[in-house]
Amino acid sequence: MFIPCYVDLVYPEVGVSVVRVLRRLGVEVTYPEGQTCCGQPAFNSGFFEEARTVARHFLDVFESEECDYVVCPSGSCATMASHYYPLVFEGLAGERARSEALGARVREFSDFLVNVLGVRELGARHAGKAVFHCGCHQRRELGVLEEPRELLRDVEGLDLLEWRNEELCCGFGGTFSVKMPDVSTAMADEKIRALEESGADTLISGDSSCLMHLEGRLQRTGPATRVYHLAQILDTEDGEVV
């Protein structure tokens, strides 16, 4: 299991839910404690050399773990490790090959549940009217668009709504949110307007980074909305997020 740095530090409850859901499905979960970050912040900012060092560390940690898959509750970080490492290691044949081999085993959480384990129904229950925000990496690089929705449709009591322009980016974009704060915020506002129009009271995503952005803006200006990672919804006990 790869728990991205910001999930580790800011949203540990998401990691806990991932473990609980996977165990319930009979998956043997290990957590290599040497793991840190996938290196994406540096990579996205153009600091490829710095990203390479971090990616190398990632390869070392996960290659030495005996596991069939590396499951990650973030479409974005899973994309970094599965799709962008070959670019990070461009021109370095050995490491590029290593990253491709490991990358093939890296799976985003819902992708792993649906496409590897063949799970649809988890017996989760949660009352609410929800919209699902698919992170851009998950949508476009991974193409894991329907899997989280399929899982959510089977959650008892959860009304999964459509919302306007759901394919639009939330405006996070890593350092983009800090470098171009006005545009980034305007992008979040557009999502929030669509959320309001949909009548949803709950926002769910497979990426806590998008949620951090949208929730941060919702807390300043938006309507009261419950914000959860997909794993938390699938891990509900007696209808409650734990």
Place this chain on the structure above:
Amino acid sequence: METGKPARSRDTLDRRHEGIESKVEGFNDRARRALEDEFLHESVARFTKKSVASRQAALERLPEAPELRETAYRIKQETMANLDRYLEQLAGAVEERGGKVFFASDGEEVVNYVGELARRRGSKVVTKSKSMATEEIELNRRLEESYGELGLEIIETDLGEWIAQLAGDHPSHIVAPIVHMNRHQIADVLSGVAGEALPPNVEDLLQFARKRLREKFLAADIGITGVNFGVAETGTICTVTNEGNGRLVSSVPPVHVAVMGIEKVIPKLEDLSVFTRILGRSSTGQDLSVYTNLVTGPRQEGELDGPEEFHLILMDNGRSDLLGTEFEEALYCIRCGACLNVCPVYRQTGGHAYGSTYSGPIGAVITPLLKGNEEAKDLPHASSLCGACTEACPVGIPLHELLLKLRNRQVDEGLAGKGQSVAFKGFENTMKSPALYKISGKVGRMAQKPLVKDGKIGRKLPGPLAGWTGTRDLPALAKKPFRELWREGI
């Protein structure tokens, strides 16, 4: 929007001098101005949304679109690998038909060629159809400045371009130049030309423009067009328009000058069928644009129309520097504007925020490539890297990856700034060491204490987090990170 609001009250600056020839910085300031302009914001959102929907519908009517995309990419790739050969072939074919060909290494050479041509012909009136290549080199302004003594009257004849020209403005979209203006603003601009107040009524404004432009079409001594595709095999220039002005510019005046970026060459006539099928659909959602003009040289003996002289200017202006580099794919662009329409950043800001001739994702890529990183430092960062542009590009340019590589080039060239460089060095050192990572978490949890209330930082902080906390709350670091919970047992 209030009725009758003067067109230029929003921004009375003459923006003509802010084109690609000027330093492009301050994206944030421009973006902020755009965001505050409610009309612009709504109008751009409405237009882009409509374009995205029409494009989607048009592509659904074209089941072979994915294969066409691959074919288009391959044609472009092969063309760039042999660009010199295809350009020679094109030039030879044009000359064989009696046309003249001029290779211009930069904008100045284009300006001088056209200026000297106008001098030799004793021209007074020059009509132009829409051309991003001539926008890129600011041909109009530079002709007026460098050849002022000729007293040239240069008229843009694409309706949007003409209005932008009259307003002293720049196009803000590759395909829809005045998407940022409303009919009241347009009425105001055209009233200035009419010498009387025109009603802000689309039909009346169109009729006025039509009448006025017709006079210019007939009076023109030289017609300047851009080129969508130049066919090497036959020496045919293809221009695609929706208003028919392209035809009036290329066939009525005695002289036709076509200004073409060298990357617009395609090997064969049959390749046109690939590109015309994707251009209209990607651009405006039309199966085919209204006018697809094929011009092969000047009027031939026995022909009834066409110009006496035909000049093809093949303009490099920095393009050949990209050949064989990791940025070569930027040259595959067919200027359809699809990446602008799907871009969530463009959607918020419109085109002027980019401060360059080319806006949106493709503008953020080619502006620094053609002008140099230092001139357009902000642009590669004006993207959340969501990848919508790459997904939409009908020729398969990996736009968001090129933006990433441009960011990397800035770092390599030492343009990223000391603060960032130090920060990412720190990031690298922390993330390669689990022990240091753990300690940093601890330090962060201690340091945040005075700032956190109800599990979050709810006010604007100074320093590096100002950008975030100015408009958004920041969640606090959890009391215990996941790794501790794992150790304790889940």
